[in-house]
Amino acid sequence: MDDTTLAGQLAAAQAQVAQLSEELEETNRGVLALYAELDTQAAELRHANELKSRFLAYMSHEFRTPLGAIQSMTRLLLDRLDGPLTAEQERQVQFIHQNALEFSEIVNDLLDLAKVEAGRIDVSPGWFDMVDLFAALRGMFKPVLTNPAVSLIFEDPVDVPQVFSDDRKLAQILRNYISNALKFTQRGEVRVSAQRVSEDGQDWVRFAVADTGIGIASEYHGAIFQDFSQVDSPIQKSLRGTGLGLSLSKRLAELLGGSVGMQSVPDQGSTFHVRIPLRAAPPDGQPSD
Numbered sequence: 001m002d003d004t005t006l007a008g009q010l011a012a013a014q015a016q017v018a019q020l021s022e023e024l025e026e027t028n029r030g031v032l033a034l035y036a037e038l039d040t041q042a043a044e045l046r047h048a049n050e051l052k053s054r055f056l057a058y059m060s061h062e063f064r065t066p067l068g069a070i071q072s073m074t075r076l077l078l079d080r081l082d083g084p085l086t087a088e089q090e091r092q093v094q095f096i097h098q099n100a101l102e103f104s105e106i107v108n109d110l111l112d113l114a115k116v117e118a119g120r121i122d123v124s125p126g127w128f129d130m131v132d133l134f135a136a137l138r139g140m141f142k143p144v145l146t147n148p149a150v151s152l153i154f155e156d157p158v159d160v161p162q163v164f165s166d167d168r169k170l171a172q173i174l175r176n177y178i179s180n181a182l183k184f185t186q187r188g189e190v191r192v193s194a195q196r197v198s199e200d201g202q203d204w205v206r207f208a209v210a211d212t213g214i215g216i217a218s219e220y221h222g223a224i225f226q227d228f229s230q231v232d233s234p235i236q237k238s239l240r241g242t243g244l245g246l247s248l249s250k251r252l253a254e255l256l257g258g259s260v261g262m263q264s265v266p267d268q269g270s271t272f273h274v275r276i277p278l279r280a281a282p283p284d285g286q287p288s289d
Helices: 003-078 087-117 130-144 167-183 218-223 234-238 245-255
Strands: 126-128 150-154 163-165 188-199 202-211 259-265 269-277
Touching: 003 087, 087 245, 126 130, 130 150, 130 167, 130 188, 150 167, 163 167, 163 269, 167 188, 167 202, 167 245, 167 269, 188 269, 245 259, 245 269
Parallel strands: 150 188
Antiparallel strands: 126 163, 188 202, 202 269, 259 269
16 A cells, blocks of 8 residues: 555545544534523523412411401301301301311411422421320311211321421321311221331331222322322312322421322222331431430
8 A cells, every 4th residue: 555545544534533523522512502501491490489489488478367367257256255146147157267267278288388399497306205196186186077977096006116206297297188088088987097117227107097088099199299189079179279288298208208108999098198217317417316
């Protein structure tokens, strides 16, 4: 092979390398542009989420004052402090009072959801007994057990010692579960239980709220813990709500280092559960024992 042929092959190879280098640089510019676009979209998404959280928090605060006034006034009327009521007047005032209570619960869920999304809810773990937690929940729901065909049963905790976690947030999760179960159970029972389990090499407490209610069709199982998710049923349509309770419960459970889940069969009932560590890590990261 003479020098002219070698020079030609070398020139061709150099041209090919130059072309590949140019294509690589163009690809790199495209990747950098894509990263920049993704960063911009992520920033816009964070800004939109922040605006939503601020709006929810602001509106929730603004609603609380008039709702509190309505509840106070209806309570005064129902206590007959301003004079007697006719049967029809009492029925109407009870209706107003109940609607104000339900609206207040929705506002509280919205405010809590906004705080969670903004990272403004702190976990404050401490030692507590299951017996005390169940006793508090039993007393809380006693006034609302107006359907004699439904029993609310709290089982004795199974092998559960003192728990180190945030009992207020756990109680909020269980309140949401129990409240939903009572709404969608027209006959039978709502049963609350707690037991110690060992899974994933760790000790947990698994709480379950089981009911004999209408149940949930399988097509809704995947979305039941999402924001504003509601089950399409005649009972659901007759009840007010935003579908935020279960979504909030899921986020609170995650803050506690746990998880949520459910099983349900239409016309047979549902079981909602939450699993939290038996010993949560304290805020300073030091062992709790």
